[in-house]
Amino acid sequence: MVSRGQLSRVHVRAPGKINVFLKVGALQDDGYHDVAIAYQAVSLSEDVIVTPADDFSVSVTGSVELGRVPVDGSNIAITAARLLAAKTGYRGGAHIAIEKHVPVTGGMGGGSADAAATLVACDALWGTELPRDDMYELARRLGADVPFALTGGTAIGTGRGDELSPALASGTFQWVLALADFGLSTPAVYQELDAHRERHARDIFPADPSPSVDTDVLQALRAGDPHMLAAAMHNDLQAPALHLEPGLGDVLELGERNGALAGIVSGSGPTVAFLAADLDAALELQVALSAAQLNVVRATGPVHGARIIAD
Numbered sequence: 001m002v003s004r005g006q007l008s009r010v011h012v013r014a015p016g017k018i019n020v021f022l023k024v025g026a027l028q029d030d031g032y033h034d035v036a037i038a039y040q041a042v043s044l045s046e047d048v049i050v051t052p053a054d055d056f057s058v059s060v061t062g063s064v065e066l067g068r069v070p071v072d073g074s075n076i077a078i079t080a081a082r083l084l085a086a087k088t089g090y091r092g093g094a095h096i097a098i099e100k101h102v103p104v105t106g107g108m109g110g111g112s113a114d115a116a117a118t119l120v121a122c123d124a125l126w127g128t129e130l131p132r133d134d135m136y137e138l139a140r141r142l143g144a145d146v147p148f149a150l151t152g153g154t155a156i157g158t159g160r161g162d163e164l165s166p167a168l169a170s171g172t173f174q175w176v177l178a179l180a181d182f183g184l185s186t187p188a189v190y191q192e193l194d195a196h197r198e199r200h201a202r203d204i205f206p207a208d209p210s211p212s213v214d215t216d217v218l219q220a221l222r223a224g225d226p227h228m229l230a231a232a233m234h235n236d237l238q239a240p241a242l243h244l245e246p247g248l249g250d251v252l253e254l255g256e257r258n259g260a261l262a263g264i265v266s267g268s269g270p271t272v273a274f275l276a277a278d279l280d281a282a283l284e285l286q287v288a289l290s291a292a293q294l295n296v297v298r299a300t301g302p303v304h305g306a307r308i309i310a311d
């Protein structure tokens with residue numbers, strides 16, 4: 001059902017993210033945790049091109065290992081397109097071509113970026129003009145990281161991570177990312193954290209039920225100062241990720257020995273993000289880690305959220 005006046009193609013780019021701070025609250029009765037996250041959108045991004053079709057389909061290409069990406073209706077991009085169609089009463093479909101550059105199951109929100117890009121792309125393709133608040137509501141239903149992929153930049157996420165408030169930020173941060181050739185399941189990493197907290201309940205402080213982002217992180221982001229940010233970065237999911245994949249500890253050490261200001265497991269991992277002092281330091285670190293046979297890419301942040309590319 002291609003209607004007259006409809007665009008023939010819309011291209012949207014949406015960013016992957018690094019959680020420069022992630023604190024996980026106590027396990028709640030419903031099995032979820034509240035979190036406090038400082039998100040930074042980075043220049044490793046996903047390109048989504050949608051074209052009109054009678055039903056919904058997806059194809060996936062890209063520079064990362066694609067084996068774990070579904071190409072049927074379980075792809076989150078198709079879920080996003082169907083959700084938008086249902087919300088707006090649109091009766092046609094779309095073919096969604098995804099070009100992936102964010103590592104799959106890497107803790108950098110690649111699937112979330114695809115979902116956000118698809119919402120923006122189909123809304124433009126179909127001319128449905130969904131109000132901004134409704135778009136955010138759909139994004140939240142798709143996953144906790146999807147609203148941030150819409151906004152991009154630098155933001156604080158609380159609740160499930162999807163209650164966003166913008167953070168003041170200046171400057172550009174230089175990152176070197178060590179990509180793993182395996183994935184880590186986010187639920188498995190959370191389960192490992194819960195099991196650790198239960199095992200050591202007598203020795204550690206109980207987790208804060210409603211955590212917040214440390215003020216020194218906010219100051220570092222506001223100042224655009226990589227040295228301050230390196231000192232303030234933290235991720236509660238790093239220890240359980242290292243427990244599940246001990247080899248990540250060697251990666252962290254290697255980066256820090258080769259000039260990184262600090263390294264952090266991104267989200268639930270296994271991508272390790274190293275913060276460099278400047279572009280030269282990032283280039284040197286990239287060379288050193290590549291020489292050690294690691295698969296590394298450079299990225300900068302913050303960058304824009306999902307937006308239409310004119311091409």
Ligand code: ATP
Nearest residue numbers: 068075076104105106107108109110111114145267
């Ligand atoms: P996050 O950091 O948001 O927890 P992630 O970056 O670790 O996520 P993703 O690459 O977003 O992980 O994907 C997680 C799972 O979602 C994979 O197991 C994959 O099978 C499934 N999936 C569904 N659609 C997609 C998609 N478009 N791209 C990648 N994975 C997808």
